[in-house]
Amino acid sequence: MSERLQAATVRWAYRFLLGRDPESDAVLDAWCGSGRVEGLMDGILTSPELAALALAGFPERGSWIEGPVTEEAVGVVLTLRDGAAPGPAAVAELRQRAPSLRVLRRVLLTHPAIDARLPRHEGLRRRALPLPGGEMTLAGDSRDPEFLAAPGLAPRWAALLRAAWPEGGEGRVMVEDGAGIGVATLGLAAGAPAHARLIAHEAELRRAALLAENLGANGLAHAASRAVPLGDLPELMAREGLARLDLLRLGGPGAARRAVEMAPWLRERGTLVLVSFDLAELVADPAGPRARLAACREAFPHLVGFDAAHDPQPLPDEDGLEAALRRVLLRPDRRDEFLLCPDLDWLARYDLG
Incomplete structure (x- = not known):
């Protein structure tokens, strides 16, 4: 050349x-x-x-x-x-x-x-995934960043649901997009062991196969994987026969924008929303990271970030947004996830231990 x-x-x-x-x-x-x-x-x-x-x-x-x-x-x-x-x-x-x-x-x-110059996967490996409420097993490729970074945010989301739904999530319905191999999915299942439905979407076929394996291997009879993107949420609800939606996790590209677009529908149902926030993606977004995060705060009653120890930090003002953005910037992968929620009653019960 x-x-x-x-x-x-x-x-x-x-x-x-x-x-x-x-x-x-x-x-x-x-x-x-x-x-x-x-x-x-x-x-x-x-x-x-x-x-x-x-x-x-x-x-x-x-x-x-x-x-x-x-x-x-x-x-x-x-x-x-x-x-x-x-x-x-x-x-x-x-x-x-x-x-x-x-x-x-x-x-x-x-x-x-x-x-020919791209790295290859080494094959399936398994590891223990310690979570609040118990331990699960995670299958994945030993060189896959998602597998290596586990448990990632899974303990955070398990602790959140144990605090938000202390009854165990009886009858609750959860939907996830961009589920990857299922690390966060297992956290959601551990936090709400009595949930009625958990439907996790992952469009990339290799990941979707591992997602299905991880749900099955941990005996999650009420959880299912879908090897397609989430698509239109009301259409999904009708297709899956869902009468309620208690939690939505948006883990794919454009998550912050999509959360704001769906905000009226989600607020009406009191849905907890977990939103992926990727600085590398949002720097290229015409709106920019700060505007996207501010739009989420304006669209929902409460916006909550988490510090390096996964302790929740409500973000009611501009100083909170600045601190949250700095925390994302300091993370090695420049990514984090935020919670959009109807109330903060669960804060006093949150316990990562």
């Missing part, structure tokens, strides 16, 4: 391979000032961030993926793939075959020269 780097090449390389924009204009300028395509590809393909994303199935991060397929984007894919700027005919041919940026991204990621 000898193609000199342009800003568009760097930007689209970050998007297609890492799922996000470059951290800053300084990073962009540094690549353009001294780099070439082969150096950019080597730098990204050998990074720990790329390895984690590959093992997680290259999840979507940021709103850029919903944009149009432009000649510029197609040209960059061919440049990254082949190492040289493509001709007009090649750009036109690929643009016709790629109706969306998702398809275009897959064209790049599945190219043999790139696929």
Whole structure:
């Protein structure tokens, strides 16, 4: 490869391979000032961030993926793939075959020269998952970041539900989107052992298979997995025959935006809402992280964050939002989850121990 780097090449390389924009204009300028395509590809393909994303199935991060397929984007894919700027005919041919940026991204990621450099899963492993109220078993790949990071936020959500529903969640209905391999799902089940239904959605098939295995292996007879995205919530309720919804966990891309869009419907039912908050995704969002978090606070009676020890921290004002954003920034993965709830009566009963 000898193609000199342009800003568009760097930007689209970050998007297609890492799922996000470059951290800053300084990073962009540094690549353009001294780099070439082969150096950019080597730098990204050998990074720990790329390895984690590959093992997680290259999840979507940021709103850029919903944009149009432009000649510029197609040209960059061919440049990254082949190492040289493509001709007009090649750009036109690929643009016709790629109706969306998702398809275009897959064209790049599945190219043999790139696929051969991606890390591979080592195979199924099992580990104990200690949770408030008991221990569960988690199956996953030993190199999968989600498996390695377990129990993650699962103890937090188990403690929350034990406090919110001290009767054990008798008759409660829970729905989850972006469930992954089921780490948080097992936390929800442990926190509400008497729940009536728990329906966990995970669209990525490898994760969905592990999710189903983890629900079955722990004897969760009232929990089920669905290998599809959540989709429209009222339609899901009708399809699944649900008359109530006591908890909704939004763990996929765009969770904060979706929570606000559904807020009137959720408030009417008194639903607890757990919302994923990914700084890498939200930095690329036109609204930005602070505005998205503020919109959640305005749309629901209460917004609650959690500190490093998983203790709940209500966020009633601007100072609370600032502190919460700093806590997310300090987390190694720059991700956290917030609670949107109708009341704070459960706070006095919350006990992570």
